[in-house]
Amino acid sequence: MPVPAIPALAAPSVALLLALALTAGRGAAQEQSPAPPQPPEAAAPGEAAEDAGPGDPDPFEIVLASAGFLADLPAFGFDWFVSYDIVDEEREKLTFTRSGSNLIARDVGFFATAEEGFRLRDYYYDGATFTIAAPQENFYSNAPFDGGFEALVTAVRVRTGTVLPLWSVMSRDLPARLTEGAEAAAYIGLTRIAGQTAHHIAFAGETEDWQIWIAEDAGRPVPLLIVGTETDEQGWPQFRAWLSNWDLAPEIAPERFVFEPDEDDLPASMPDLEVGRPGTAAPSPARRPAPADGQAAEEAQR
Numbered sequence: 001m002p003v004p005a006i007p008a009l010a011a012p013s014v015a016l017l018l019a020l021a022l023t024a025g026r027g028a029a030q031e032q033s034p035a036p037p038q039p040p041e042a043a044a045p046g047e048a049a050e051d052a053g054p055g056d057p058d059p060f061e062i063v064l065a066s067a068g069f070l071a072d073l074p075a076f077g078f079d080w081f082v083s084y085d086i087v088d089e090e091r092e093k094l095t096f097t098r099s100g101s102n103l104i105a106r107d108v109g110f111f112a113t114a115e116e117g118f119r120l121r122d123y124y125y126d127g128a129t130f131t132i133a134a135p136q137e138n139f140y141s142n143a144p145f146d147g148g149f150e151a152l153v154t155a156v157r158v159r160t161g162t163v164l165p166l167w168s169v170m171s172r173d174l175p176a177r178l179t180e181g182a183e184a185a186a187y188i189g190l191t192r193i194a195g196q197t198a199h200h201i202a203f204a205g206e207t208e209d210w211q212i213w214i215a216e217d218a219g220r221p222v223p224l225l226i227v228g229t230e231t232d233e234q235g236w237p238q239f240r241a242w243l244s245n246w247d248l249a250p251e252i253a254p255e256r257f258v259f260e261p262d263e264d265d266l267p268a269s270m271p272d273l274e275v276g277r278p279g280t281a282a283p284s285p286a287r288r289p290a291p292a293d294g295q296a297a298e299e300a301q302r
Helices: 014-022 027-031 059-072 149-160
Strands: 075-087 093-105 109-116 119-125 129-134 139-144 184-193 196-204 208-215 223-230 238-247 266-268
Touching: 059 184, 059 196, 059 208, 184 208, 196 223
Parallel strands: 139 266
Antiparallel strands: 075 093, 075 238, 093 109, 109 119, 119 129, 129 139, 184 196, 196 208, 208 223, 223 238
16 A cells, blocks of 8 residues: 555554454454444455445545545645654664654645754745755755656655655545555544544555554545554564644645745755656555655665
């Protein structure tokens, strides 16, 4: 499944949650939710679980409806907080965090800010120029690019090794990415998260399991939390992304996407983004958070 990914804790894998969903007595998973009885089997992508009752929600329908809702919005913004695990050769597990906010207006521009430790980065794109700025270090780097947001994602990754923060949440291709790689799915139930009622859905894939919490509000079915577990990696590292403060109809001045350097800001070079310009963003886990600029894209796709 391509979604924004995040390395996480030693919580139960989605495979375990799926197993809970498939048993007659769902134990703790059932206690957290007043939802109707769940499907006895995980559904294959695009089809409802066999023997599911008429009141049993289809996990794929819920997730794809949320993804389609975001993909159809002309503009939106949200805040995010990401934590991810790294397991070293000694099997020591360390957790790191990133946070920031994103804003996009389709066919107009994009802005994001990201904080990782003491490093701050701002990203601007106005449809003609892409800029990375380091406000605390007083430097910036930009390059012309008029291929649109989807192609920009790939161009920046290929030419600079930078993955734009949570870009896949803003991608028009989100519906196609969100369940990619899913071999099984289960509707765990309704729960409360950050004061909102949410659908809790679990997916299992060949090398990664993931869970998604989506607001139950039919008018605002936004994702609230995404957790992924890399089941083929030592220590089962996880990632988590909390998405909050959604603004689904932001008022945006065009200059919001244009970087204006201060008198103390110094320019730095950026590779030509137009060289071998790709047409669209290549598939990659939409669950993964973008790494800080300067980190290799391969590292982000662990």
